[in-house]
Amino acid sequence: MIDIVSEKILANLPGGKYSRWSVGLSTEYLELLLWVVGVYGDEYNKAKIGAGINPTHALNCYHRVERMFIALDKISVIQAGGDIEESFLFFSDLGSGPAFSELFRERLAKSNSHEKWAANLNERQLYILLWQVGEHGIRVNLWRGGDYPYAFDLAPQREDIMQSALQVLVAIYGRNVIDVSAAKNKVLCTV
Numbered sequence: 001m002i003d004i005v006s007e008k009i010l011a012n013l014p015g016g017k018y019s020r021w022s023v024g025l026s027t028e029y030l031e032l033l034l035w036v037v038g039v040y041g042d043e044y045n046k047a048k049i050g051a052g053i054n055p056t057h058a059l060n061c062y063h064r065v066e067r068m069f070i071a072l073d074k075i076s077v078i079q080a081g082g083d084i085e086e087s088f089l090f091f092s093d094l095g096s097g098p099a100f101s102e103l104f105r106e107r108l109a110k111s112n113s114h115e116k117w118a119a120n121l122n123e124r125q126l127y128i129l130l131w132q133v134g135e136h137g138i139r140v141n142l143w144r145g146g147d148y149p150y151a152f153d154l155a156p157q158r159e160d161i162m163q164s165a166l167q168v169l170v171a172i173y174g175r176n177v178i179d180v181s182a183a184k185n186k187v188l189c190t191v
Contacts, residue, residue: 001022001025001026001027001028001030003022003101004027004030004100004101004103004104005030005099005100005101005122005126006097006098006099006100006126007125008093008094008097009094009099009123009126009127009130011093012093012094012127013130014129016127016130016131017134018131018132018134018135019127019130019131019134020022020134021130021133021134021137021138021173022130022133022134027170028180029172029178031115031180031183032168032174032178032180032184033113033133033169034108034115034117034181035077035114035184036168036172036183037075037078037117037118037129037133037169037171037185038079038114038115038116038117038167039074039114039116039161039165039187039188040072040076040078040079040113040162040165040166040169041075041076041078041080042079043072043154043158043161043162043165044072044073044076044079044162045076045079045080046118046158047158049153052126052189055104061138066096067135068135068136068139068140069138069148071132071133071135071136071139072132072136072166074128074132075132075133075136076129076131078121078125078129078132079117079129080117081117081120083122083124083125083128084103084128094123094124094127095122095123096122096123096124097122097123098120098121098122098123099122099123099127100119100121100126105119105120106119124168133135133169133172133173135174136169136170136173137169137170137173137174138173140170141170141174157189160189161187161189164186164187164188164189165187167186168183168186168187170182
């Protein structure tokens with residue numbers, strides 16, 4: 001990840017309560033993370049639109065894990081190209097500069113639709129994305145030891161895709177050994 005991510009982001013990761021998990025993340029896992037966020041975000045954002053922009057009508061979560069749900073919502077906002085004001089995060093040197101090297105941005109822009117969304121991420125958006133993945137991942141692990149506690153009120157195939165995507169997201173956060181091809185097949189329910 002060192003050769004493709006902004007030096008400013010790399011300098012801020014170790015100091016963040018929920019971002020330090022990503023220090024030393026391999027490029028392969030970063031790409032898988034962006035792909036998984038693309039798949040999840042697409043499905044989640046469709047559900048938000050279908051629910052009239054109120055995702056709680058389409059997505060149900062246990063009340064005790066509200067911050068996990070909020071993190072997922074923020075992840076979907078970033079995936080959709082939005083920005084989030086996080087006043088409690090101190091990373092004033094991060095802004096609208098590109099999050100990735102020019103070559104990596106070009107590669108993302110030419111990739112399949114599940115990664116294209118990330119080509120234009122700025123430093124702030126990527127940092128917040130990594131932070132929210134950390135916030136979500138730690139709460140999943142505390143909640144049930146990694147057993148995913150969400151129920152989605154969606155068509156079974158869409159629910160399976162979202163559940164699988166989030167399981168891979170938590171596995172990346174936990175630095176589990178992941179076969180990238182198998183993970184993508186699992187998420188897209190092709191296995």
